[in-house]
Amino acid sequence: MVIDDYLYVKDLWLECELSEEPEDGREEVEALLKSSQGTGFVAQEHGNIIGAVLCGNDGRYGYIHHLAVAKVKRKQGIGKSLVEECIRFLQRRHVIIMVRKNNEIGNEFWNHLQFQNADWIKVQFSRQ
Numbered sequence: 001m002v003i004d005d006y007l008y009v010k011d012l013w014l015e016c017e018l019s020e021e022p023e024d025g026r027e028e029v030e031a032l033l034k035s036s037q038g039t040g041f042v043a044q045e046h047g048n049i050i051g052a053v054l055c056g057n058d059g060r061y062g063y064i065h066h067l068a069v070a071k072v073k074r075k076q077g078i079g080k081s082l083v084e085e086c087i088r089f090l091q092r093r094h095v096i097i098m099v100r101k102n103n104e105i106g107n108e109f110w111n112h113l114q115f116q117n118a119d120w121i122k123v124q125f126s127r128q
């Protein structure tokens with residue numbers, strides 16, 4: 001992903017009903033793409049963005065965020081390929097993804113990819 005992809009990726013996040021976070025702003029995404037610890041990947045077909053994902057590591061764990069594949073392009077292996085790219089980039093044994101409890105599709109997908117439910121962890125979140 002390059003920052004010029006941003007508007008297309010944002011449209012895709014909207015289509016995929018991913019929650020909007022303050023971290024999703026153009027400047028924040030650009031900072032992530034410029035960082036040596038983070039990046040993004042897009043899947044393209046005929047020049048159109050049909051899949052996208054962000055990832056980064058904090059020096060200890062790797063994180064994958066906002067994986068999205070266009071509705072009409074799902075179940076063709078695109079999501080899995082984007083995850084594989086992230087895991088290659090992250091070079092981390094432990095990769096964390098945060099999925100909303102009510103995101104049925106997301107939860108089923110990650111379960112299918114053998115990501116385990118971390119039900120022994122309580123996530124506490126700071127918001128300002």
Ligand SMILES: CC(C)(COP(=O)(O)OP(=O)(O)OC[C@H]1O[C@@H](n2cnc3c(N)ncnc32)[C@H](O)[C@@H]1OP(=O)(O)O)[C@@H](O)C(=O)NCCC(=O)NCCS
Pocket residue numbers: 016017018066067068069070073074075076077078079080081097098099100103104105106108109112113
């Ligand atoms: C989740 C999402 C990214 C999956 O993308 P995708 O391109 O359809 O996934 P893939 O085709 O790569 O699927 C990989 C594997 O997972 C399986 N899979 C995909 N979606 C699934 C689902 N909803 N339930 C169960 N299995 C699923 C596929 O059958 C495939 O299995 P296989 O490798 O054994 O053949 C896509 O549905 C999406 O964008 N959802 C909305 C956004 C979202 O919820 N993102 C996750 C936020 S954390």
